[in-house]
Amino acid sequence: MSTMNVRRISGCPCCISRRGFLGTIAAGVVGLAASKTKAQVAAPVPQMPGLVIDCHGHYTTEPQALFGWRKRQIAALNDPGQTPRPDELKISDDELRDSVEGAQLRFQRERGTTLTILSPRASGMGHHIGNADTSLAWSRVSNDLIYRLVTLYPSNFVGVCQLPQTPGVSPANCRGELERCVKELGFVGCNLNPDPSGGHWRDPPLTDRFWYPIYETMVELDVPAMIHVSASDNPNFHATGAHYINGDTTAFMQFITSDLFRDFPTIRFIIPHGGGAVPYHWGRYRGLAQDMKRPPLTELLRNVYFDTCVYHQAGIDLLTRVVPADNILFASEMVGAVRGIDPETGHYFDDTKRYIDAAPSLSDEDRRKVLAGNAQRVFPRLAAKLPAAASTSGVPR
Numbered sequence: 001m002s003t004m005n006v007r008r009i010s011g012c013p014c015c016i017s018r019r020g021f022l023g024t025i026a027a028g029v030v031g032l033a034a035s036k037t038k039a040q041v042a043a044p045v046p047q048m049p050g051l052v053i054d055c056h057g058h059y060t061t062e063p064q065a066l067f068g069w070r071k072r073q074i075a076a077l078n079d080p081g082q083t084p085r086p087d088e089l090k091i092s093d094d095e096l097r098d099s100v101e102g103a104q105l106r107f108q109r110e111r112g113t114t115l116t117i118l119s120p121r122a123s124g125m126g127h128h129i130g131n132a133d134t135s136l137a138w139s140r141v142s143n144d145l146i147y148r149l150v151t152l153y154p155s156n157f158v159g160v161c162q163l164p165q166t167p168g169v170s171p172a173n174c175r176g177e178l179e180r181c182v183k184e185l186g187f188v189g190c191n192l193n194p195d196p197s198g199g200h201w202r203d204p205p206l207t208d209r210f211w212y213p214i215y216e217t218m219v220e221l222d223v224p225a226m227i228h229v230s231a232s233d234n235p236n237f238h239a240t241g242a243h244y245i246n247g248d249t250t251a252f253m254q255f256i257t258s259d260l261f262r263d264f265p266t267i268r269f270i271i272p273h274g275g276g277a278v279p280y281h282w283g284r285y286r287g288l289a290q291d292m293k294r295p296p297l298t299e300l301l302r303n304v305y306f307d308t309c310v311y312h313q314a315g316i317d318l319l320t321r322v323v324p325a326d327n328i329l330f331a332s333e334m335v336g337a338v339r340g341i342d343p344e345t346g347h348y349f350d351d352t353k354r355y356i357d358a359a360p361s362l363s364d365e366d367r368r369k370v371l372a373g374n375a376q377r378v379f380p381r382l383a384a385k386l387p388a389a390a391s392t393s394g395v396p397r
Contacts, residue, residue, distance in 0.1 A: 051372040056272055056307050056331030057116035061099045063091050077130050086141050103335050111353050119160040119191050123239055125230035128198035132166040139164040139177055147185040158385045159187040165196040172213035182221045188381040192225040194251050198233030199243050206251055207258030215264050224268035224378050227251045240337040248276025256289050261303045268378050274310035279322045305378055307331035308352050311338050316355035325366035329374050
């Protein structure tokens with residue numbers, strides 16, 4: 001079994017509580033190494049008053065047993081005989097409940113969120129660690145935990161899966177896990193890492209045919225992908241402050257320069273964190289597209305969407321002025337990248353619904369789209385999950 005050194009990983013508040021996650025692992029592996037064009041979407045969805053869907057949530061309050069299992073898995077890269085089996089991970093339902101009751105569920109109640117689309121910790125995906133077997137085993141363990149949470153709280157959570165990506169390995173390797181998660185576990189989408197190397201960008205651009213096998217499966221299953229990097233393995237790039245934003249912005253520029261959506265006219269991507277630098281530099285990208293004789297950005301908006309993980313009012317105001325309301329999905333990423341209270345407002349930075357409610361450029365109809373309607377269109381498999389959530393919409397849970 002080949003191994004990959006675990007190098008220095010740029011830290012941040014969500015990389016333990018994301019940092020603690022990575023630090024716990026590292027401790028055990030020393031020596032290891034914009035025009036308002038309509039988006040191309042499904043048929044209109046029914047109105048559900050009061051529905052608020054957070055399209056970007058990560059399970060970042062995991063029990064310590066998960067960290068221990070991952071630590072053992074990585075330690076075994078130099079001694080495969082010590083590799084832990086998935087059934088050696090022992091986490092009770094009560095431990096799962098305790099892990100979210102005082103965090104995600106409390107914030108849902110306090111902030112008025114009906115349903116969170118939940119996936120494993122993004123920085124914990126760690127695609128640069130180990131090999132394809134390592135990634136597959138870790139992805140299955142992580143996705144199965146999400147499934148258990150969704151089963152315990154069907155009114156609160158819907159699953160999105162981590163893919164077992166590995167640098168240099170064809171994404172065709174991920175098709176089986178995506179199919180399992182959608183068909184057997186009832187998940188509604190996936191997170192796709194455009195840079196499995198962790199900040200070294202060794203794989204081809206997202207628009208290369210290298211990626212087509214996973215795109216074909218996405219289209220077959222009618223599920224979208226959120227383009228989301230994982231931990232930074234490059235000390236030049238802080239994980240959530242630089243690497244995440246780099247990934248978001250890079251993906252959009254790759255889309256500008258390609259004809260990907262001619263080959264996949266119905267595929268759907270969500271660029272998180274408000275689209276990285278894209279909305280702020282919308283004029284730059286419009287101009288680049290024009291100079292390069294590429295189609296206008298409005299054509300990309302048939303397939304590309306942005307979330308609202310932007311943690312100040314001015315940023316959301318800019319996003320909602322520049323990007324059409326049809327292409328914005330409500331999200332907070334809680335509990336995630338920024339966990340503290342903004343001293344200027346007295347509210348949590350990631351309480352993004354407040355910003356949407358106060359955005360002056362959004363009409364009431366626009367807000368309904370952003371808060372729930374667009375997510376229902378971009379994630380069509382949500383339709384089967386919404387009755388339970390809608391039955392408690394606006395009701396304390």
